[in-house]
Amino acid sequence: MKKRVISTLLVGAMVFSLAGCGTKQEAEPEAPAPAETTEKADGDAAAEETADIAWPEKTINIICPFSAGGDTDFNARIYAEKLTEILGVNCIVTNVTGNGGATGAQQVFDSEPDGNTVLFYHDALYVNNVTGATEFGMDGFELACVAGKNAGNVVCVSAKSEYETLEDLVEASKNGNVTFASNVGATTHVMGAMMNAAGANFNLVDMGNASDRIAALMGGQCDAIPNPLGTTQQYLDSGDFRALCLLEDERNEHYPDIPTAKELGYDASFPIYYFFAFPDGTDQAIVDKFADACEQVSNMKEIQQAQFESFSQSPFFAKGEEAIALEKEQQASVEALRDMLNQ
Incomplete structure (x- = not known):
């Protein structure tokens, strides 16, 4: 049964490519304050406005800066399949390899900010920048969401x-x-x-x-x-x-016998987060609509099962200010090692 789920997801994702954590429910307050009611109403209005934008109308090209078959490519493809269903247009994955991921990132950076090209990458983006492979970090993009985390x-x-x-x-x-x-x-x-x-x-x-x-x-x-x-x-x-x-802050729940470097006295931890990012200047309504669709995908049990069975991943998703703060922290970790990375 597990093989069937993974096979279905990957075959479906490849077809589209060739064609071109659980959330806890919080109890509602018994008597919400007027300010909270207003905030909720504003949020609903914003969601409706985002849903009504005339996007997408064309194929969305997801650029993965690594070759097919790896963990980054895998995650890109299972998202692409479900995003196609949710957004109503083909979402294809294009592998653009080279220069430690910098080549693919550069291609998206140079693309028109029309919502039709999006980068699926991870925190190597900051290494590319610090080592001089690119002239940009996340400042060259509009971060949509953090769509996953590798198992360490x-x-x-x-x-x-x-x-x-x-x-x-x-x-x-x-x-x-x-x-x-x-x-x-x-x-x-x-x-x-x-x-x-x-x-x-x-x-x-x-x-x-x-x-x-x-x-x-x-x-x-x-x-x-x-x-x-x-x-x-x-x-x-x-x-x-x-x-x-x-090299994580905590042990992996599926491999609990492997200690972290920190436990052993070595301050070395660098989790890897996968993210979607559009070219700088992309309409924020497009970015938000895409992020909302990605959140739907992240919550799908079949997606979570495929991620676990293939790469031992646990569900992880963040958007908005949470995602921005997370990526700023990752960037700071890399920049602190600038001298060593350029030796």
Whole structure:
């Protein structure tokens, strides 16, 4: 049954591409104040106005800056399928790869702000900016929403490795002989820099994307990798890889035996949030209508099940000021490592 749900979602999403947390209910106050009543009325009016805008009328092109098959592409495609149903126009995913995600981001940045092109990316946007791959961060876009969060990046070594613990790996790195695979200019570059700032001395070597890093570890070309939990779970379950830590603030509920780096005394945590963003200057009514549609998708049980089964993700969604504040915090974390990222 689980395979059927995932297969249906992905096949549907690919068809559209080729053609071009649970929320707690709050009890209502017994006697709402007049100001609260007015605010609610204003909100209803704004929602009606947003729903009435003459958009969309054309295909919406969702640019994913990474290749097909990864976690970012997966999330983009399952959203695209359901957004097509909700918005009434084809929503297709186009993979525009290169330069650690900067090429795809640049394409959306250069697009007309007409609501027909939207970026589906994550916090590598800020790494691109800090390392000079782009001249913009979120200031070059209109953030629609944060549409998900990956399950966390786990630092893995081969099961044959001499390093049994994170402390073993860090201590060995102080002699300069530990190769830590990362994608220079992307989020794993930040993670390696964070570990070095926390006391390690890893040799940060660019070994490509998540799949490339797995192949490198399997082939003995590196000592450790920081990969999304969803891409490494099969190797952890099979016993090919050994997990040393999770680079998150809290343990993953589905892999509770993997400690966080923070628990082990290393201040290194960088959660990855997926977001939708339109070119700067896009009508706010379009941005809001799209965000509302995305929220509907996020609350769908079949979407949540597919995310969990494929990449161990738990539901996550934020829009408006909450999303903006979250992304500002992510940007600040990257900017604090500017010097290390540009070494």
